[in-house]
Structures are given as C-alpha cells and as structure tokens.
Amino acid sequence: MTGISVEPSQKGKFTVLTVQGPINSYTFTELQEKAMNYAGKSDLAIDLSGVSTMTSAGIGVILAAIEDAEAAGKRIFIVQPSEVARLAIESTGFGDRFPTVATMKDLPA
Amino acid sequence: MGLTIFTYLSTAIIIIMAFRIRSRGRKRDVAIYRIAALCTAIYGGLQASGYLLAADYTDTALTLIRWAGAFASFSYLAFFRLSLTFPYGRKLAGVDVLLFVLAGLSAWRFAGTGDYLESVRRVLLEFIRFEGPRFKLYGMLSAGLGLVSAVILWIRALLIKSRVYRQQAFLMSAGIIASVLYGYMVSLYLPSGGATTIYPIGSLGGLLAVLAAAYAFSSTRLFHLPSLSKTLASQMAMIAVFGIPLALLAGILLQFRLSIPVVLVTLSIAAFLLLGRGADRFASKRFGTARNEEAREEIEADIAHLDLSLGREAVLASLSTILSERFGSLWFWMLSEDDAGGLVRVFPGEEESTVVGAGSPVLEPLTSLERQVILKTDVVADPAFAAHKAILLEFFDALGAEAIILAKEGRRIIGLFALGPKRSGADYSALDYDAFMAIQGKLFVVAYYVRHVARESLLATVEKEIGLADQIVRAVQETIDPIRYPGVDVSYICQSTRQLGGDLYDSVKISEHRWFFVVGDVSGKGLNAAMSMVILKSMIRTLLREEKDFVKLVSRTNAFIKEQLPRGTFFAGVFGFLALDKGSVYFINCGIPAVFFKSPGLDTVIEVQGEGKMLGFVRNLEPYLKTRKLALPAGSSLVITTDGIVEAENVRGERYGKERMVRILAENKGANANDTIDAIIKSATAFTDGKLEDDVTVLAINYSGRKGGTA
Numbered sequence: 058m059t060g061i062s063v064e065p066s067q068k069g070k071f072t073v074l075t076v077q078g079p080i081n082s083y084t085f086t087e088l089q090e091k092a093m094n095y096a097g098k099s100d101l102a103i104d105l106s107g108v109s110t111m112t113s114a115g116i117g118v119i120l121a122a123i124e125d126a127e128a129a130g131k132r133i134f135i136v137q138p139s140e141v142a143r144l145a146i147e148s149t150g151f152g153d154r155f156p157t158v159a160t161m162k163d164l165p166a
Numbered sequence: 167m168g169l170t171i172f173t174y175l176s177t178a179i180i181i182i183m184a185f186r187i188r189s190r191g192r193k194r195d196v197a198i199y200r201i202a203a204l205c206t207a208i209y210g211g212l213q214a215s216g217y218l219l220a221a222d223y224t225d226t227a228l229t230l231i232r233w234a235g236a237f238a239s240f241s242y243l244a245f246f247r248l249s250l251t252f253p254y255g256r257k258l259a260g261v262d263v264l265l266f267v268l269a270g271l272s273a274w275r276f277a278g279t280g281d282y283l284e285s286v287r288r289v290l291l292e293f294i295r296f297e298g299p300r301f302k303l304y305g306m307l308s309a310g311l312g313l314v315s316a317v318i319l320w321i322r323a324l325l326i327k328s329r330v331y332r333q334q335a336f337l338m339s340a341g342i343i344a345s346v347l348y349g350y351m352v353s354l355y356l357p358s359g360g361a362t363t364i365y366p367i368g369s370l371g372g373l374l375a376v377l378a379a380a381y382a383f384s385s386t387r388l389f390h391l392p393s394l395s396k397t398l399a400s401q402m403a404m405i406a407v408f409g410i411p412l413a414l415l416a417g418i419l420l421q422f423r424l425s426i427p428v429v430l431v432t433l434s435i436a437a438f439l440l441l442g443r444g445a446d447r448f449a450s451k452r453f454g455t456a457r458n459e460e461a462r463e464e465i466e467a468d469i470a471h472l473d474l475s476l477g478r479e480a481v482l483a484s485l486s487t488i489l490s491e492r493f494g495s496l497w498f499w500m501l502s503e504d505d506a507g508g509l510v511r512v513f514p515g516e517e518e519s520t521v522v523g524a525g526s527p528v529l530e531p532l533t534s535l536e537r538q539v540i541l542k543t544d545v546v547a548d549p550a551f552a553a554h555k556a557i558l559l560e561f562f563d564a565l566g567a568e569a570i571i572l573a574k575e576g577r578r579i580i581g582l583f584a585l586g587p588k589r590s591g592a593d594y595s596a597l598d599y600d601a602f603m604a605i606q607g608k609l610f611v612v613a614y615y616v617r618h619v620a621r622e623s624l625l626a627t628v629e630k631e632i633g634l635a636d637q638i639v640r641a642v643q644e645t646i647d648p649i650r651y652p653g654v655d656v657s658y659i660c661q662s663t664r665q666l667g668g669d670l671y672d673s674v675k676i677s678e679h680r681w682f683f684v685v686g687d688v689s690g691k692g693l694n695a696a697m698s699m700v701i702l703k704s705m706i707r708t709l710l711r712e713e714k715d716f717v718k719l720v721s722r723t724n725a726f727i728k729e730q731l732p733r734g735t736f737f738a739g740v741f742g743f744l745a746l747d748k749g750s751v752y753f754i755n756c757g758i759p760a761v762f763f764k765s766p767g768l769d770t771v772i773e774v775q776g777e778g779k780m781l782g783f784v785r786n787l788e789p790y791l792k793t794r795k796l797a798l799p800a801g802s803s804l805v806i807t808t809d810g811i812v813e814a815e816n817v818r819g820e821r822y823g824k825e826r827m828v829r830i831l832a833e834n835k836g837a838n839a840n841d842t843i844d845a846i847i848k849s850a851t852a853f854t855d856g857k858l859e860d861d862v863t864v865l866a867i868n869y870s871g872r873k874g875g876t877a
Binding site for chain 2 (some may be wrong): 061065079081083109110112113114116117119120122124125148149150151154
C-alpha cells in the first residue's frame with residue numbers, strides 16, 4: 058500500500074503542510090497528528106496538490122483543523138487541491154467551509 | 167429628539183422584557199413584576215412624549231409629564247409589593263388594598279394638582295421645568311420607596327435558604343438601587359447644574375430595575391464569580407478598545423457636522439459587525455474567558471480515555487475521581503437501568519441496590535423533560551420544572567444530590583450520574599452546567615457500557631478494550647426495530663473492516679405502517695468513530711421521540727453533531743420514512759453517496775439521491791434540507807449504500823464506482839433483498855482482492871405491494 062508523506066515548511070506567516078499520497082483510513086493519522094500540531098497555533102496552509110485519494114477520514118481531519126483554527130482566530134487555507142481532493146471536499150455539500158487558494162502564491166501575506 | 171427616540175426604544179424593550187418572562191409556577195411574582203415593568207414603560211413613554219410636545223403644546227405636555235410622575239410612583243409601589251413576598255409570591259390582600267389606595271392618592275396628587283409640576287416649556291433645545299411646591303418631596307418619597315424595596319429584598323436574600331433565590335433577590339435589589347441613583351442624578355442633580363436637555367431620559371433608570379429583575383427571574387443557576395468577573399473584565403476591555411474609540415469618532419463626526427445621524431448609525435452598525443468579533447476575541451483572550459472551553463475539553467478527554475477493559479468498578483472509580491477533581495464534588499453515585507426499567511445503584515459499592523423502582527413517579531418527569539442535565543437550583547427556580555418541582559426535589563433530597571446527568575435512549579433512562587454537594591459548600595454554577603452538557607455525550611457511553619456490557623460476565627473471555635468497545639458498538643448496531651411488513655422484504659449489512667467503525671444503520675417503527683430509518687457513516691475511524699456513532703444513534707432516537715417535523719429532526723441532529731461531538735466529526739447519510747401502506751418513501755439526503763432505485767416499469771437501475779449536505783459542517787442546516795418523495799410501485803426496489811462500497815479501490819488504484827454497482831443490481835434484479843446485498847459484497851470484495859478498507863453499510867428494500875410476498 059502506498060504511504061502518505063506530510064512535510065511541514067514555512068512560508069511567511071504560514072506553516073505549510075504538503076501532503077503527498079492517499080489520505081484514507083490507514084494513512085489519515087499522520088496528517089491528523091501534524092495538522093493538530095499546527096492548527097490553531099499558527100496560520101496554516103495544507104497543500105493537497107499531491108493527494109491521490111481522499112476519503113471521509115481526510116475530510117474529518119481537515120474539518121477539525123479548520124474548526125480549531127477558527128476557534129483560535131488563526132487563518133487556514135487549502136492549497137491547490139488535486140481533482141480527487143476537490144471532489145471529496147465538494148461531496149460534503151459545503152465546499153465553502155474549506156477556504157481554498159489556487160496556488161501557494163495566492164496565500165495572503 | 168435623539169434622546170426621545172432612545173427613550174421610546176427603551177420603552178419597547180421594557181414591554182418585551184415584561185412579557186418574555188415565563189410565569190409558570192411563580193404567577194403572582196411575575197404578575198407583580200409585569201405591573202412594575204408596564205408602569206415603568208408608560209412612565210417612559212409619557213415623559214418622552216411630554217417633553218416632545220413641550221414647545222408647542224404646553225398644556226398637553228404638562229398633563230403627560232404629571233402622569234409620567236404618577237406612573238413612576240406606581241412602578242415603585244409595584245416593586246415594593248414584589249419585595250414583600252419575593253420569591254414565594256404570597257397573597258397579601260390587605261397590603262394590596264393599601265397599595266391600590268396609595269396609587270390612587272399618588273395619581274391624584276401627581277396628576278390632579280400642581281403639587282408636582284406647575285408647567286413645562288421647551289425653548290430651542292432647553293427644557294424649562296416649573297416644579298411644584300412638593301416636587302422634591304414626591305420625588306424623595308418615590309425614591310425612598312424604591313430604596314426600602316431594595317433593602318427588604320436585601321434582607322430577604324440573607325434569610326432565604328436557596329442560593330439561587332438569594333442571587334435573584336440581590337440582583338433585583340441592585341437593579342432598584344441603580345434605578346434610584348440614576349433617577350436622582352438625571353432628574354435632580356444634573357439639571358440643578360444646568361443640564362436640562364436630559365429631562366426626557368430621566369425615565370431610563372426604570373429600565374435598569376426592569377432589566378435586572380427580568381435577568382433575576384430568568385437566572386436559575388448560580389453565577390460562577392471568577393468567570394463572571396472575567397466576562398465583565400472582558401466586556402470592559404472590549405468597550406475600551408472598541409466601543410469608546412468608535413463612540414468618540416461618531417461624536418466628533420456629529421460635532422463637526424461631518425455626517426448625518428442615519429449614515430452614522432449605519433456606519434456604526436457596519437463597524438460593529440466587521441470589528442466586533444475581533445474585539446471580542448481580543449478581549450476574551452486577554453482575560454482568559456476562552457480557558458473555560460479548554461477546561462471543558464480536558465474533562466471530555468479524561469472521560470474519553472477511560473480504560474473500559476478494567477471493568478465496571480475500576481471505570482466508575484476513575485470516573486468518580488475525575489468528577490470529584492474537576493467539579494469538587496464530595497461524592498458521586500451512578501445509577502443504571504435494571505431489567506424491569508427501574509434504576510439501581512451500581513457505584514459506589516459492590517452490591518447493587520434499587521434506588522428508583524420500575525414505575526416510580528419520578529421516572530415520568532426524568533424521561534419526559536427534555537433535559538440531560540438537571541441542577542437542583544434549576545428545579546427550585548426554573549419555571550420549566552414547576553409541574554414536577556415537588557417530586558424532583560424529593561428525589562434530589564433522597565439522593566442528597568445537587569446535580570444529575572441523565573443518559574437517555576428514547577424513552578428510557580439507561581443511566582443516571584448523581585453528584586453530591588461541592589466540598590467548598592458552593593452550589594453548582596452555570597459554568598458547571600455548561601461543562602456537564604459538554605461531557606454528557608461521553609457519559610452516555612459509560613452508561614451504555616455499564617448497562618449492556620459490564621453487567622454480563624464477558625470480561626474474562628474478551629480481550630482488552632477494543633474487544634469490549636466492539637461489544638458496545640455491536641450491541642448498539644443490532645438494536646433496531648426490524649422492518650417487517652406484508653409485501654416488503656428488507657435486509658441490511660453494517661460491517662466494519664477493523665472491528666470498530668462509525669457506520670450506522672437504524673430503523674424505528676413509528677406506527678403500524680410506518681418506519682423511520684437512517685443509514686450513514688460517522689467520520690473518523692476506530693474507537694472514536696464508533697463511540698460517536700453510539701452517541702449519535704441514541705440521540706437520533708431521542709430526537710425522534712421529541713420532534714415531529716422531519717426537516718427539524720435532521721436539523722437538530724446536525725446541531726448535536728456540530729455542538730456536542732468532537733471537532734471534525736461529520737455524518738454522511740440519509741434519513742428516511744417508509745410509508746408502506748401508501749408505497750412511498752420520504753427521504754432527506756445528507757451526503758449519502760448512492761441511493762439506487764429499480765422500477766419494473768423502467769427495467770433499469772437509476773440513482774435518485776440527488777444533491778445532499780452532510781451533517782456537522784454548519785450550525786444551522788435547516789435551510790439546506792430538502793425532503794424528497796419516491797413512490798414505490800409493486801416490484802420496485804431501493805438500495806442505499808455508504809461510501810465503503812462505491813469508493814473501494816483495488817491494488818491498481820481503480821475505484822469500484824457506481825457503474826459496477828448498477829451492473830450488479832441489474833444482473834440480480836430478481837433476487838431477494840438478502841441475496842442482493844450478498845451479490846454486492848461479493849462483487850466488491852472480489853474487486854479489491856478481499857481487502858475492503860472502509861466500513862460498509864448497505865440497505866436493500868424490495869417492495870412488492872400490499873398483498874405480501876417478495877419482489
């Protein structure tokens with residue numbers, strides 16, 4: 058089974074988590090641990106351009122990160138979601154709950 | 167003019183407040199309060215109107231302002247009457263007659279003579295008031311009556327045993343004192359220094375007394391003083407960093423005629439909406455009010471991490487320690503439902519003893535009241551408990567408890583957690599109540615564990631916590647009302663790939679011909695998802711009993727997920743009602759990936775779920791919900807599945823998808839419901855080489871009409 062990689066980096070005020078690979082019931086804990094580590098503590102961007110699969114487990118992690126960030130008054134953005142990630146987000150019926158930017162350059166200062 | 171409008175608005179607020187107070191159980195007190203509030207409102211309205219007309223209609227203005235003075239005195243008479251018997255509202259016929267006589271006397275002297283006011287004029291923006299010879303005397307008598315009422319309330323507060331009534335009396339007393347002080351400042355002291363333009367707002371002091379009394383009536387829980395002071399400090403900080411600068415800016419703009427009032431008010435509202443939330447967040451962070459929520463989450467986490475494998479005694483002992491440390495309770499009891507429907511004490515002590523027998527009258531209010539958390543102070547002071555006050559207080563006293571938390575499943579109480587007095591001697595506060603509400607979902611799991619698992623002798627044969635939790639989940643999943651009806655063949659599968667999962671199926675018989683059903687997937691995996699599913703299933707059953715409106719049922723379920731389940735929890739599924747006598751199904755799609763319909767007339771399988779919104783993303787889902795109706799002709803079938811099948815992937819990363827499922831359904835069109843599900847599972851398992859990675863739930867309904875048999 059293909060694994061997931063979640064690499065943190067810094068871009069301006071944003072901590073960026075770059076996700077590569079599938080986010081499913083076997084791999085979501087890796088994203089969960091890192092997202093929970095940063096969400097609500099600093100501005101966070103989650104780069105989903107390299108996501109090959111995203112199940113409800115991944116949606117749940119991202120929703121929790123968004124809610125943590127909102128509660129703490131921090132900014133959070135989804136960056137360049139891949140087609141499967143975008144479809145998974147839209148399947149919730151609440152795509153607008155996931156603040157999204159097209160590229161890393163579009164992150165606010 | 168601005169001040170007059172302000173007074174009219176206040177008058178409207180007072181009238182609204184007067185009628186919003188619930189009177190159940192305290193009718194006399196509330197009736198007297200309403201008289202006081204209405205007299206205050208009339209006082210404000212008459213006074214504002216009088217000063218408004220003082221330029222051109224001096225005679226009318228004089229009459230109105232004299233009557234305003236009379237109504238101010240009526241208001242204080244009413245507050246005085248309220249203070250005499252508060253909070254028990256006893257009948258005092260003699261006193262009432264005396265007060266009516268005094269009111270008549272007051273009306274005569276204020277309005278019928280020149281004692282109080284001789285004339286009134288307005289010249290440009292200045293008001294000129296020609297006071298009568300007894301103006302100050304009458305003012306002092308009214309104010310004195312107010313102060314006497316406040317002192318009586320203060321003394322009564324010290325004598326009342328109930329702390330929540332004591333708090334109410336103190337609040338009311340403080341409101342009346344503030345009202346008197348305000349009246350003195352605005353009606354006497356400031357005008358004597360030349361500030362006569364403020365006469366029209368002299369009545370606003372009444373607003374303070376009315377608001378304080380309204381708040382007192384509605385506060386049925388004790389304030390948590392540290393939190394209250396933090397909130398006040400936070401509000402002060404918000405006013406300092408946001409309110410005062412905004413008001414100064416508005417004042418400067420008006421002073422230099424840079425803006426007209428309407429534009430200014432609009433801009434102020436816009437600024438409040440844009441900046442208010444940020445200012446609130448700034449203030450709450452600085453003064454730590456946000457920490458209350460963190461503390462609640464810590465308690466939730468403590469309970470969620472209880473090790474269920476350790477056995478009932480150890481679990482409840484750990485829970486007792488958590489509650490004792492976090493809430494400062496002297497003791498903790500847990501009662502669990504017995505097989506007859508009564509409640510037995512399961513903690514502390516090794517021997518179970520019956521506390522509430524089956525059929526006990528206290529069970530009726532405990533089950534029928536839509537409360538999961540009940541504080542003793544609520545029962546004493548909240549009108550919602552008035553009808554059951556005596557029996558509930560008797561129950562609290564028998565237990566010696568100050569707070570109870572109920573775990574309900576439908577009309578049954580499966581567990582009751584009772585907390586004794588606090589070590590500090592204080593009562594449980596509003597802050598404690600919020601924390602109890604936050605943890606009641608987690609306590610439900612403990613109650614379920616005690617009721618259904620721990621009582622059975624399975625501990626020795628089952629390995630560790632997953633095994634135990636799995637039993638809870640399976641027990642919950644299997645608790646359904648099977649859909650059995652002539653001419654209808656129903657089958658379902660709800661399986662988890664790794665013992666524990668969040669998939670949910672439930673069906674509940676509503677009437678002879680109707681069933682409610684829900685199919686879906688609670689987000690997350692493993693124990694957390696399973697526990698959320700357990701809680702959600704119980705909550706849906708509870709809401710189903712309370713809520714008759716289908717859309718509101720789903721909306722309230724959404725609100726529960728959003729507010730009570732852990733962050734990031736959501737639910738993708740479908741809620742439905744089967745009207746089998748009419749051959750119809752009504753459903754609300756909440757993000758179920760596939761609902762397939764097979765009609766003999768069409769001879770093909772079509773998707774009918776349409777668009778849907780998942781639960782748990784927004785606070786109010788109601789505007790998004792749509793009920794669909796599907797007619798089920800004889801020979802038709804319906805197959806509903808969660809994402810575990812259609813999103814299953816094989817080793818090449820290909821999805822099973824809806825097309826394969828449609829093909830399987832078409833190939834098995836003559837099969838009964840059970841065989842249809844078998845065919846789907848076999849096909850998906852073969853596609854993934856036996857490695858279905860997600861939980862799977864499938865519901866199949868074959869409808870052959872009313873006469874019986876399967877399709």
